[in-house]
Amino acid sequence: xxxxxxxxxxxxxxxxxxxxxxxxxxxxxxxxxxxxxxxxxxxxxxxxxxxxxxxxxxxxxxxxxxxxxxxxxxxxxxxxxxxxxxxxxxxxxxxxxxxxxxxxxxxxxxxxxxxxxxxxxxxxxxxxxxxxxxxxxxxxxxxxxxxxxxxxxxxxxxxxxxxxxxxxxxxxxxxxxxxxxxxxxxxxxxxxxxxxxxxxxxxxx
Amino acid sequence: xxxxxxxxxxxxxxxxxxxxxxxxxxxxxxxxxxxxxxxxxxxxxxxxxxxxxxxxxxxxxxxxxxxxxxxxxxxxxxxxxxxxxxxxxxxxxxxxxxxxxxxxxxxxxxxxxxxxxxxxxxxxxxxxxxxxxxxxxxxxxxxxxxxxxxx
Numbered sequence: 001x002x003x004x005x006x007x008x009x010x011x012x013x014x015x016x017x018x019x020x021x022x023x024x025x026x027x028x029x030x031x032x033x034x035x036x037x038x039x040x041x042x043x044x045x046x047x048x049x050x051x052x053x054x055x056x057x058x059x060x061x062x063x064x065x066x067x068x069x070x071x072x073x074x075x076x077x078x079x080x081x082x083x084x085x086x087x088x089x090x091x092x093x094x095x096x097x098x099x100x101x102x103x104x105x106x107x108x109x110x111x112x113x114x115x116x117x118x119x120x121x122x123x124x125x126x127x128x129x130x131x132x133x134x135x136x137x138x139x140x141x142x143x144x145x146x147x148x149x150x151x152x153x154x155x156x157x158x159x160x161x162x163x164x165x166x167x168x169x170x171x172x173x174x175x176x177x178x179x180x181x182x183x184x185x186x187x188x189x190x191x192x193x194x195x196x197x198x199x200x201x202x203x204x205x
Numbered sequence: 206x207x208x209x210x211x212x213x214x215x216x217x218x219x220x221x222x223x224x225x226x227x228x229x230x231x232x233x234x235x236x237x238x239x240x241x242x243x244x245x246x247x248x249x250x251x252x253x254x255x256x257x258x259x260x261x262x263x264x265x266x267x268x269x270x271x272x273x274x275x276x277x278x279x280x281x282x283x284x285x286x287x288x289x290x291x292x293x294x295x296x297x298x299x300x301x302x303x304x305x306x307x308x309x310x311x312x313x314x315x316x317x318x319x320x321x322x323x324x325x326x327x328x329x330x331x332x333x334x335x336x337x338x339x340x341x342x343x344x345x346x347x348x349x350x351x352x353x354x355x356x
Contacts, residue, residue, distance in 0.1 A: 117302045124308065139315055143308050150304075 066155040068098045069122075070176075073148050076129060077175060080141055083188035085134045092129030092137070099123045111154050118154075122147040138169075138186050145175040152176070156204030166195035174198065223276040228283045231290070233265040239299035240264075251347050255295065258323045258334040262289030264296045270330060285327075303355050310352040314345055 072095035079088035099122055104115045125144040129137045149163060165174045169186035177183070182195045236243060242252050261267045267286055272278040293309055301309065316322040317336070328335045336344065 117304050121302075121304050121308050139311075143311060147304075 080185035081183045095126040158205045161201040163199040165198045228279040231267040241295040241298035
């Protein structure tokens with residue numbers, strides 16, 4: 001009996017330490033996975049660069065990228081207008097991807113510094129939109145909108161944008177929209193038409 | 206009955222075994238030049254509040270509780286501190302651009318206002334880290350003022 005106990009003890013010990021080890025391994029693997037995906041991202045960027053250098057217009061590569069970021073931002077906005085937390089989270093996560101693969105090599109050094117700052121900030125807000133409750137998503141959307149306005153001031157836009165503003169939200173909240181009509185992302189159906197067009201940002205292409 | 210005894214043994218053993226896994230300590234003697242308090246030089250009242258309620262997870266120096274000597278509590282704390290520092294590290298405040306500072310200040314204000322910070326799991330044991338209404342207001346006012354300077 002005693003021997004049996006001892007045996008079980010030893011076996012249990014082995015089992016436990018094995019499990020602990022494999023846990024660690026899993027973690028490592030997971031991390032490796034992350035770097036892989038990052039690397040493949042970089043690959044994408046490389047490809048994008050090559051394509052753009054093949055094109056005649058020198059700015060094509062990045063414009064496609066800032067265009068993608070803007071498209072993702074609009075998806076977040078639409079989800080917030082619909083007060084759809086899950087959809088906003090999904091769009092936010094997608095936006096994180098575009099922000100991270102943003103190719104800014106065609107801009108001047110000064111613009112790049114500014115863009116890097118904007119992108120770093122926007123990434124954080126998009127990440128939070130990807131994992132937060134509705135109210136937090138809207139809070140982060142307010143700052144994200146500011147980042148997008150500053151980004152467009154540098155990159156320009158291929159479609160006319162409307163900068164809109166609702167004075168009711170948290171001391172006033174602005175956002176960008178592709179349409180002139182007001183659809184409020186801060187309140188959704190509660191106050192759908194609260195706001196006005198502050199500025200029209202004309203297409204630069 | 207035997208099976209219960211084996212399970213109990215297993216649990217006890219795993220508890221013993223995990224004690225041998227080391228965790229990374231978040232401790233530093235020096236306060237860098239980029240530290241929030243060094244840079245902004247707030248009143249002593251505000252500095253104390255920040256250090257008591259925020260710095261354990263949001264700086265390079267944690268004052269560890271006794272149960273950090275015991276697993277799995279130490280793992281839990283390690284993850285906590287790592288995550289806290291990745292969101293905001295007061296020691297590295299001045300490395301942030303004005304835009305990022307404004308963003309962080311906004312989050313600080315909103316999370317303190319909504320009682321999301323300090324974390325309930327933290328104040329459960331660190332009773333001194335709980336902000337009174339008056340302290341909450343003082344911190345929020347101070348952070349709002351800082352933010353206005355940046356806008």
